[in-house]
Amino acid sequence: MSDLSGLQVQCPQCKRVLFLTTGKYDPTKAPNGGMVKSKVPWHIDWLTTKGTKAAEMTCPECLGQLAHSGSLIVKVPTARIAEVYRALFPEDYMTEEAPIETPKKKGKR
Secondary structure (H helix, E strand, O other): OOOOOOOEOOOOOOOEEEEEEEEOOOOOOOEEHHHHEEOOOOHHHHHOOOOOOOOOOOOOOOOOOOOOOOOOOEEEOHHHHHHHHHHOOOOOOOOOOOOOOOOOOOOOO
């Protein structure tokens, strides 16, 4: 899996982005604290350790669960969409670029 670090993790409850993914982030596995790093200025190292399970990962602002559905909500910037898609679905990614057909313009009636 390619490096998916630096992606923003959004709280599903308050919608704040207080965490970033680390190089250990794998969207196909259950999240744990080692997959995120904190952006907040206060000390919450207990939340960002590998021993922190998905059910224990909470937003420090609203105390909502970060992975209430079993996965993190990760915001992917437009510039990294292809990179993330290749990481998630390597077998589906085309190695050769398919020809793009442009629609033909219809004449005036």
